[in-house]
Amino acid sequence: xxxxxxxxxxxxxxxxxxxxxxxxxxxxxxxxxxxxxxxxxxxxxxxxxxxxxxxxxxxxxxxxxxxxxxxxxxxxxxxxxxxxxxxxxxxxxxxxxxxxxxxxxxxxxxxxxxxxxxxxxxxxxxxxxxxxxxxxxxxxxxxxxxxxxxxxxxxxxxxxxxxxxxxxxxxxxxxxxxxxxxxxxxxxxxxxxxxxxxxxxxxxxxxxxxxxxxxxxxxxxxxxxxxxxxxxxxxxxxxxxxxxxxxxxxxxxxxxxxxxxxxxxxxxxxxxxxxxxxxxxxxxxxxxxxxxxxxxxxxxxxxxxxxxxxxxxx
Amino acid sequence: xxxxxxxxxxxxxxxxxxxxxxxxxxxxxxxxxxxxxxxxxxxxxxxxxxxxxxxxxxxxxxxxxxxxxxxxxxxxxxxxxxxxxxxxxxxxxxxxxxxxxxxxxxxxxxxxxxxxxxxxxxxxxxxxxxxxxxxxxxxxxxxxxxxxxxxxxxxxxxxxxxxxxxxxxxxxxxxxxxxxxxxxxxxxxxxxxxxxxxxxxxxxxxxxxxxxxxxxxxxxxxxxxxxxxxxxxxxxxxxxxxxxxxxxxxxxxxxxxxxxxxxxxxxxxxxxxxxxxxxxxxxxxxxxxxxxxxxxxxxxxxxxxxxxxxxxxxxxxxxxxxxxxxxxxxxx
Numbered sequence: 001x002x003x004x005x006x007x008x009x010x011x012x013x014x015x016x017x018x019x020x021x022x023x024x025x026x027x028x029x030x031x032x033x034x035x036x037x038x039x040x041x042x043x044x045x046x047x048x049x050x051x052x053x054x055x056x057x058x059x060x061x062x063x064x065x066x067x068x069x070x071x072x073x074x075x076x077x078x079x080x081x082x083x084x085x086x087x088x089x090x091x092x093x094x095x096x097x098x099x100x101x102x103x104x105x106x107x108x109x110x111x112x113x114x115x116x117x118x119x120x121x122x123x124x125x126x127x128x129x130x131x132x133x134x135x136x137x138x139x140x141x142x143x144x145x146x147x148x149x150x151x152x153x154x155x156x157x158x159x160x161x162x163x164x165x166x167x168x169x170x171x172x173x174x175x176x177x178x179x180x181x182x183x184x185x186x187x188x189x190x191x192x193x194x195x196x197x198x199x200x201x202x203x204x205x206x207x208x209x210x211x212x213x214x215x216x217x218x219x220x221x222x223x224x225x226x227x228x229x230x231x232x233x234x235x236x237x238x239x240x241x242x243x244x245x246x247x248x249x250x251x252x253x254x255x256x257x258x259x260x261x262x263x264x265x266x267x268x269x270x271x272x273x274x275x276x277x278x279x280x281x282x283x284x285x286x287x288x289x290x291x292x293x294x295x296x297x298x299x300x301x302x303x304x305x306x307x308x309x310x311x312x313x314x
Numbered sequence: 315x316x317x318x319x320x321x322x323x324x325x326x327x328x329x330x331x332x333x334x335x336x337x338x339x340x341x342x343x344x345x346x347x348x349x350x351x352x353x354x355x356x357x358x359x360x361x362x363x364x365x366x367x368x369x370x371x372x373x374x375x376x377x378x379x380x381x382x383x384x385x386x387x388x389x390x391x392x393x394x395x396x397x398x399x400x401x402x403x404x405x406x407x408x409x410x411x412x413x414x415x416x417x418x419x420x421x422x423x424x425x426x427x428x429x430x431x432x433x434x435x436x437x438x439x440x441x442x443x444x445x446x447x448x449x450x451x452x453x454x455x456x457x458x459x460x461x462x463x464x465x466x467x468x469x470x471x472x473x474x475x476x477x478x479x480x481x482x483x484x485x486x487x488x489x490x491x492x493x494x495x496x497x498x499x500x501x502x503x504x505x506x507x508x509x510x511x512x513x514x515x516x517x518x519x520x521x522x523x524x525x526x527x528x529x530x531x532x533x534x535x536x537x538x539x540x541x542x543x544x545x546x547x548x549x550x551x552x553x554x555x556x557x558x559x560x561x562x563x564x565x566x567x568x569x570x571x572x573x574x575x576x577x578x579x580x581x582x583x584x585x586x587x588x589x590x591x592x593x594x595x596x597x598x599x600x601x602x603x604x605x606x607x608x609x610x611x612x613x614x615x616x617x618x619x620x621x622x623x624x625x626x627x628x629x630x631x632x633x634x635x636x637x638x639x640x641x642x643x644x645x646x
Contacts, residue, residue, distance in 0.1 A: 024525060024529075025525075027529065027532070028525060028526040028528055028529060031528075034528065034529070034531060034532055035531075035532065037532055038532070039524075039529055039532045039533050039534070040520075041454075041477065041479055041518050041520060042479070042518055042519065042520025042521070043520055043521055043522075043523075043524045043525060043529070044520075045529070045532075
């Protein structure tokens with residue numbers, strides 16, 4: 001039998017969740033989180049991750065415990081997993097480190113009801129974030145979350161009037177843009193194709209090599225699917241990036257399916273965008289990928305010493 | 315010279331001293347004919363192949379000796395005598411001599427021989443007065459030590475399942491090994507015997523007292539019967555009034571409606587000789603305000619919530635120190 005390698009050790013070295021949290025101590029400390037825990041005979045606490053309420057309370061608790069962030073999620077909306085979000089932010093930190101910037105400005109494409117990327121970036125690194133979101137309930141929750149955490153001076157939630165545009169509406173109508181432009185954009189696109197017969201059906205995992213994720217799917221159809229899935233979504237980001245080459249230094253997006261990575265790389269090559277790099281995010285049984293591209297001369301290769309040793313493993 | 319001889323072989327004259335040396339206990343009592351006869355009598359009674367009296371002892375002598383015989387006692391104070399654990403031994407078993415068993419986690423508490431078909435803890439007699447309490451039920455045994463009594467209860471009363479918990483990892487391991495041995499010996503595949511002894515018994519290592527009282531909020535009913543036999547003293551000395559009270563509350567919360575707690579608490583006067591075990595225990599001993607006499611009232615109070623208490627019985631035929639009442643607390 002092929003040994004399952006637990007990729008937890010391949011989490012970013014600075015990821016605070018690299019060592020598993022002591023859930024028993026955390027259950028004693030946090031009342032709401034305690035309610036979704038199960039008490040074992042030996043006094044330790046365990047979690048059933050295949051339950052939406054558990055995942056929601058877990059992320060809420062971890063955000064509070066490790067970042068002091070009080071976050072509420074719209075019912076039925078996607079519950080983000082903290083380890084993955086952190087891995088993405090840490091990768092961005094590594095990309096930006098050589099630039100030695102005083103103030104960082106970033107764009108969060110599709111921030112969701114939690115606005116988690118922007119909140120983390122602002123709270124942890126004091127980055128200025130522009131959070132773009134098109135769904136009305138999510139916009140309201142996101143603004144509440146920013147306000148509740150006193151981060152209005154760092155995070156702006158912008159209501160996208162048109163779902164089909166990424167940057168267009170904002171860049172054409174915004175009264176004030178940062179002088180130095182934006183240093184990066186990040187995106188967690190809807191992975192699945194709403195036009196496909198069975199959007200969630202394609203199982204690209206080989207169960208012998210990689211075990212199923214120990215969780216349950218959360219999120220509305222709108223958050224999880226779009227026409228053409230993540231490939232088309234990211235292609236749109238690429239197209240719009242060409243129209244705004246000087247506005248954003250590093251364009252990035254996450255991809256949920258490994259097979260889509262070469263598709264995007266091919267697309268970038270076709271558009272003759274040459275400054276490109278990729279990375280992997282490992283957390284538990286789940287791996288995600290990300291692509292970065294830029295029209296400027298800076299290096300998109302992360303210093304190996306800073307990041308996970310497995311980063312560029314083929 | 316009659317030397318105790320388990321084999322019933324005739325010892326040749328020139329070998330008698332040789333045998334005596336090997337069984338040093340026999341050497342000490344070889345001059346006491348009465349004692350020898352009594353030991354043989356015990357040997358006769360406890361060995362399963364006891365057929366007919368010892369040729370050297372008449373029937374009349376047997377009856378007289380039986381009446382004179384002191385109550386069964388041994389280093390393992392509740393199991394009946396066998397030949398080897400003789401009152402004549404003036405040395406305690408060395409394995410317990412130098413160690414601090416601060417949780418009452420004694421090695422060889424139930425004797426050295428595992429899975430002994432002669433094993434009989436006298437508390438079983440009390441428990442056997444109400445066998446319907448256990449049949450087909452899910453049991454938890456708190457502080458099960460090496461699991462001997464737990465296994466006996468599970469088998470004898472045909473329980474649905476039994477989980478034994480002990481704070482000592484070594485003892486838990488021993489108990490689990492005994493289960494594994496029974497499984498191998500049973501010649502039945504695990505699939506076929508899934509709900510049956512010994513496949514319905516498991517042992518867990520851990521501390522019954524929780525790190526914090528708030529965890530009681532998420533405790534759930536999961537057992538029909540909880541056994542807590544001769545454990546309260548150890549919880550009390552190691553985890554104080556607060557720890558013991560929490561344990562009582564946890565027991566109630568873990569019981570299903572209609573469930574029962576079978577409690578055998580030690581009396582306070584037995585705590586004193588243990589107070590020197592560790593500094594922590596001494597401090598805890600001095601801080602105790604919640605005395606065993608108050609246990610019943612506390613268990614029946616709203617803070618815990620048991621509806622009633624019934625005295626199940628008290629073991630007979632044992633040393634006074636082990637004559638502890640066994641109580642049943644019922645949850646509505």
